[in-house]
Amino acid sequence: MAQQPADTDEASEAALHALAEAGRQGACLVPVGAGIRQHPLEAWDTRPVVPWASTRFQTIRRWSVPDLTVEVDAGLPWEDLNRRLAQHGQWLPVGVPDGAPDTLGGIVSAGVNGVWTGGYLSIRDRILSMTVAVPAFGVVRVGAPVVKNVAGYNLWRLYWATRGTFGIVLTITWKLAALPRATATLTCGDSGSLTGRVWEEAGRWGASIPTVPALAALLLTIHPSGWELVGIAHGGDRAMDRLRRTLGAQVGAGPDVARPAALSDRLVWQARLPREGQRLVLEALSRWGASARAELQSGMVWGYGQQPDGASQEMAQLVARHGGTFRYWDGPWRGLRVPPAEVDMWQRLKTGMDLQGVLPGWRAEAEA
Amino acid sequence: MGVVEDLRRVVGPGFVRTDAALLDAYAQDAYTLAAIRPLAVVWPASADEVAGVVRVLAQHGVPLVARGGGTSLSGGATPVAGGVVVHLSRLNRILRVDPLAGVAEVEPGVVNTWVSRAAATVGLTYRPDPSSQQACTLGGNIAENAGGPHCLRYGVTLNHILMADVVWADGRQSRVGTLSGDAEGLDTLSLLVGSEGTLGIVTRAWVRLEPVAEASATVLAVFGTVDEASETVSDVIAGGIVPAALEMMDNLAVSAVERGQYRVGYPADLGAVLLVEVDGLSEQVEEDAARVQAIAARHGVAHLQRAASAAERTLWWANRKTAFGAMGLISRNYYVQDGVIPRSRLPEALRAIEQVGRQHTIRIANVFHAGDGNLHPLLLYDGRDAGEVERVQVAGHEVLDVCLTLGGTVSGEHGIGVEKRADLARQLTVKEMAFQRAVKDAFDPMALLNPGKIFL
DSSP states (O other): OOOOOOTTSHHHHHHHHHHHHHHHHTOEEEEOTTSTTOOOGGGGOSSOEEEEOGGGOOOEEEEETTTTEEEEETTSBHHHHHHHHGGGTEEOOOOOTTOOOOBHHHHHHHTOOOTTHHHHOOGGGGEEEEEEEETTTEEEEEEOSSSOOOSSOOGGGGGTTSTTSSOEEEEEEEEOEEOOSEEEEEEEEEESSOOHHHHHHHHHHHHHSOSSSSOSEEEEEEETTEEEEEEEEEEOHHHHHHHHHHHOOEESSOOOTTSOTTOOSOEEEEEEOOHHHHHHHHHHHHHTTOOEEEETTTTEEEEESOOOTTHHHHHHHHHHHTTOEEEESSSSOOSEEEOHHHHHHHHHHHHHHOTTOOSOOOOEEEOO | OOHHHHHHHHHOGGGEEOOHHHHHHTSOOSOTTOOOOOSEEEOOOSHHHHHHHHHHHHHHTOOEEEESSSOOSSSTTOOOTTOEEEEOTTOOOEEEEETTTTEEEEOTTSBHHHHHHHHHTTTEEOOOOOTTTTTOBHHHHHHHTOOOTTHHHHOOGGGTEEEEEEEETTSOEEEEEOTTSOOOSSOHHHHHTTSTTSSEEEEEEEEEOEEOOSEEEEEEEEESSHHHHHHHHHHHHHTTOOOSEEEEEEHHHHHHHTTSSSOOOOOTTOSEEEEEEEEESHHHHHHHHHHHHHHHHHTTOSEEEEOOSHHHHHHHHHHHHTHHHHGGGTOSEEEEOOEEOOGGGHHHHHHHHHHHHHHTTOEEEEEEBGGGTEEOEEEEEOTTOHHHHHHHHHHHHHHHHHHHHTTOBSOSSSOOTTTTHHHHHHHSOHHHHHHHHHHHHHHOTTOOBSTTSSOO
């Protein structure tokens, strides 16, 4: 009756072998996904670092079209999955904000929230289940492949944004969405720094669409020469036609929001803020002439391009002052704040799962 | 000095009780098949008092269970032998409703509907709406990761808790989560939600409030057979429609609820009734409601109706939400189960559950969240008949076996508690259970927080 143990397939065996080998060599095993955001591996640990390349495994394991659920290997790039899902009118609303072909395991391990976070929630909330290779327990399933489950602790959340610290993600079961029947797009923009017009337009669009959420995405792009605001609505034909009549929206296929033409650089960091904090941070970024994007309904902000020394750190401090979270998209955890009351608990948990410390740890900053 | 005296020093002498009659009242929650008289009941009035209580109990090695409204259906708040009940009913304030940020700051003893009512005053709503929402508290909702009919589209409690203040097993306190809705690194909040009080005690929470959609429509569809209704559910989901709620009641459930206070006037010979609510832009609502009605028609619906007024909608929902209690009108006792199956397996799941009932000569009514495959079979029995009590418990476990066989899980929203510990051990492998246990051991190494729950 128990869930089928998942440690008999090739990916599981390879992961267990890699964990054992790293343990024998006194090395640190680091999952690297597609490797496109690779920080120098030496930065991860003082010990020798062995990469775990999940891209060898890219199978769609189980796709229940009527249930809108799919189980995939962690090494499958998100765009490849969406191309397959489109055959049956479904998709996973992720949309990596620089359009890079990240793997689904990489998206989970780095905690990447994409451009559809406002309209479709964090991609984290679409994870139903995973199989993970954990040094202390072998290959185990966390969560369950159904859309509702409270049987035990929410262990799959341990793997969101924790960069392989608690195990190697092998497969992920996602809750899918139906592709929208119609799309409408609203746009405005200007040269120069952000002005009050951005917030007026965003507010006007939101007030004209009194639903939850108002839009599938409300994306602001800022770059040294100006800004653009794009609102994308998903729904049926009649609802989209109303947006055309009342707001002048373009009905039809929208822009490729995962690849903003104005931003050619790669993503460096991601922040999420409460509404007012997001506005203040974006205005600061605009004044600094930085390149960034934001999803205004969800509080997401993404920073692009190489930045001068210390700029990212300054941004992290600014985000923290406004009640937000900040994380780099590459490399090991930096600047992680753990409340003193929780340090021992998390250390016990890490030890309980990875006694030898074969997987990466974290660099915690003491929090007052 | 004894533990009771030490507790009195923390919360004041009037807020620690040990009299037998009161202890008996706290011996069980809404799961009535287990009862254990606690050593004492204590009512702290602040986070610091909760921390003080936990420290005292840790010093004495006395286990505790935190209690909210006592509405757990899996025995999540059943006391521990020799342990203390920490009742959080004095932490019952809504501290702030921030309409701009869409956040309410609440204490754990606040009743679920109080939050909804406070949010409504600023045009917002709090989505999780368990059927016990008139009595259950936010602290309990967080502990059990509570759901409800309207969680189909908008998510369960886990998706609506942004931040929380917590007292840990050693009495230390910290704040977990962030107002932005994203965890900073180690996601303690996500572990805490649904942990059934076994990892920490929430003393304050910041919950997400959302605007009410411009329009909604509630469609009632009456079918001659359960299969027709089940197939309609499967096709609605497969068609990419995400209703705000999609509920089903079968004939036996309807026969009970129609004897209650909120009568809709359903035909006596129906097989099943679906209650489907869609919301969004008015044009979208019209499209979705029309598609739902067309799907129902394809499956031979006998009667279709859209709520013509707010009063009618309210009546239909009151009828649905009082269905559990209405079982008392047709049976001396009932035992509610909670399991989840893949939504496409609904027809065969209901047939298998009917078979379980026949095998054990137990009447089973079905009232459930069909849209997310979350079944709630209600097993009717007479508690005076020991043999029937035994049969109903066996049948309950067999219902969960049906869920597991179909690729589901043993709980969708009621939790494991004391009721389903053996079922969870059947669902998970030995290694997976050890993994769950490792989390408990890391957060509560002395096993003082609600021991005897989740794990055998």
